[in-house]
Amino acid sequence: MENLECPQCGNALANGVAVCGACGKEVQNKEVKDNESALPPQEKGPGRKNLYAILAVLLVVLGGAALLIFTGLLPNPLKGGGSTAAIVNGEKISTAEVDQKFDLYRKMSGKSGQPDSTPEAKAAAAGLRMQILNALIQEKILVTEAAKEKITVPPQEVADRIAAIKKSMNISDADFEAFLKNHGMAPANFEKRIEKDLRISKLVAKGTQEKGLTRDAWLAELFKRAKVEILAK
Template sequence: MHRKILPLTLAVLMIFALAGCGQDVVATVNGEKITGAELSQRVDEAKASMEKQGVDFSGDKGQTLTESLRKQTLDEMINNKLFLQEARKSGKLTKEQVQDKINIFKLQFTSTEEYNQFLAQIKMSEEDIAYILNMQDQVAKDIPPVSEDDVKKYYDENKEQFTHPEQLQVRHILFFVDDGSKGYPVQHTDAEARQMAEDVITQLKQGKDFAALAAEKSEDSGSKNNGGLYTFSAGDAVQEFADAASALSPGQFTQTPVKTEYGYHVIKMEKKIAAGQYPFEEIEQRLTEQLNQQAVSDKFSSMMQEAKNNAKITNKLTAKEGDTSKQ
């Protein structure tokens, strides 16, 4: 039903798409070239995505929009190139070190297929990813972790950020319905998934433990490891799931499978949580991770600003040359 928030490294990597080749150079970053073919590929991909959202690139307005998109995209590519250059300065990695970092990075993905799709999307080599990971490690190593007192102080000064509306806490077991076109980690026909859900309901009626069945059978990687536990507010879950859960009393489970866009669910109500404020103890770990990550992100921003100030960049679309701070 929900996925873990991806860490800083993965979020940073999502902005990359440095592929293609060509002879015409549209920009250089400290001597490294960005070609017209690379830029055109990136722009075409961005236009295709925007057109799916209803953006019209026809006529004079479309041409103006395309030119603006080219300039914006090239700026992003320049920044990405500079970022990779800085990553390469973080220390030479052996082939074994590259592979070790990639092996750890892959653990963030539910399958090899999902990882390969990610690589295809960002169009980076595993070696580039490893150097970015290495730079993050170097930055994080130099930043002291936030103290418990600092975390508590942030909580006390920003209590309005830690309130929640009424919530439902449920356990659920999911069986995907997918003919292979959705990219889910497991594929079942509609009939197969429904039958699997019905079999679980039969076992529950026989007295089997819901959490144990969720850990054993659920295909939702985001909740199966904690017995299918899922806490949500109105609007956080798909409507069919929310409606079925809301109709239950604590301790009850759905007597028939619940169909959603994901597949078939079996749901058990644990408790209804009144609107209020999250206790510090409940969010301390998450808030600590957030503040530590923010410290690393701030350091990254500072490093990149310094790199931009010292970089030698040419950009033929803006016909300017010099420090990025002057562009």
Template sequence: MKAVLSGAVRRALLGLTTVAVATGSIAVHAQSTPDEPNSAQLDIPKDLMVFGKSDPNVRTATAIINGQIITGTDVDQRLALVIIANGGKVEAEERDRLRLQVLRNIIDETLQIQEAAANDIRISPAEIDQSFARVAGNFKSTPEGFADYLKKNGSSPASIKRQIEGELAWQRVLRRKVQPYVNVSQDEVNGVIDRMKQSKGSEEFRVGEIYLSSTPENSGQIAENARKIIEQIKQGGSFQAYARQYSEASTAAVGGDLGWVRPAQLPEELAATVQQMSPGQIGGPVALPGGFSILYLIDKRRVLAADPRDATLSLKQIGINFQPGTTPAQAKAVADKFAAAIKGIQGCGAANGIAQKLGAEVVDNDGVKIRDLPPQLQNIMLSLQVGQSTPPFGAVSDGVRVLVLCGRDDAVEGQVPSFDQVMSQMEDDRVNKRARIYLRDLRRDAIIEYN
């Protein structure tokens, strides 16, 4: 169960919910000029002296938000989830930064639950348990098994249930207090559709960005920090998690996702980098006026054009799990034997028989788009013929497996989204923007004590 759940928890950490992610913290950028520095506006003396030993950057992991206590245990258990999401590879210095971010996230979550209660919105324990059971089911586990897994890894079911409560409560607050006041006109929707038609065939990129501001004095240090973040992500860290923690752009709230953009919509430096990248690749740090950007190419496509990666596949997955304690050398030997046997596959009809001889599991997958597969497999799938299989892939923790191509429905030319689809997307975007402002105001009005 560990191999299944560790990957599942990683996905859960990236966004157990949708609204909570979309309403994360917003960076505020202040600009100053040599003639009018911010310190002058704030009436801060040049030769200041700090009286007392308090350091606002060093805080214990406890706080009281409008009278409600967040304990160190609360923070530790949520931090454990983040560490699992990063594959357990978090250095001590990075752990301290993550702890502060986790505390900020729990504060936001608490404010959301409190605002819901102030509007007579409460989530029943039964609703929370039902959602927890669905999450466990998605991870191919019972609620009890999932709870045990979390406890063994330093977290708890209460931590995820708290996230679920915050999410459901905030959704209902927005449904009552924000959504009724969001309007999108017919002219706006038609304008978007017209622009999509005019852009047909042009290349679009879905880009993630982590923006780090800098000054001439600290640019070298910021660039080095950016390189360290890139290295952590390449070693298995979550780009979305790092974007929420470090990015100073407003898109930090949604894991750095800029959405689908065309090169002309990006600064020249970013456009040049993105056009040289492949999906799944990290780029940067890219120097910009006032800072550096780390880029992640999530996907690319041609507007309203047929894309081979939109082909729909029917697949058989054949896999063998390694026994606990298997060494890399032993895993390689099993994988080599597995690969030799798989070469004998002649179409999907023979797959079940070969799998039975190997003691392997077979899973049928229909309706899988090439685009939704990991980048390493997409190019392989594009060149496979029906009946052929991928090379073996996997890891010591997950076992070894192959995908056999049983059928392919090629992509057709893209259709312009319907009027209702475009309107729904525009309304969602506006709700999310107002939700971020709503949460910002809750922070400003909150009474928060740090212990």
């Protein structure tokens, strides 16, 4: 198995990872490029800009906002077991949710159904699960903070964002719905995902402006005061 490193920070990466878990930068490794070349004609689009649009949609499907701002500030080892993966500020994240994201990512990276038979593959799978759990934890922190700050997103803003995504992909409504279906998400759930990501973006913008901090500094402060207990196996 080829050893991969983030070109930005040198962090070790599992095959198929599109965003570095340490620095949050986009990674274009060989497997991601291979997957891009395997897209059907209507999803390839006219060029590099279209590929970035597709990647953005896939990140939304996975839980884009949390993955994009992932900073590695919660390096707790996975342990224990049961139906709850973590408790964040009193709210639970289920192991089923982690499993669902993990399976979806495997499907997107072309590894669905492939057994993790080697020690390297098992280590890579465990690392990916940790990255997904940390992303879900950070997202939970941000979502609960957005609710506390009473941040909302008008339906029209969500509709405009989705329209912009479709335009950037140069894709029809029917083909876009088929694209989502192929990656395990219904249009209604995609709308909810977009609404959540927009709320998080507004929260980060509000927090950094009010505190006079950079995004990374504000996130570090927010995550530091969060009450997090990791229980997952």
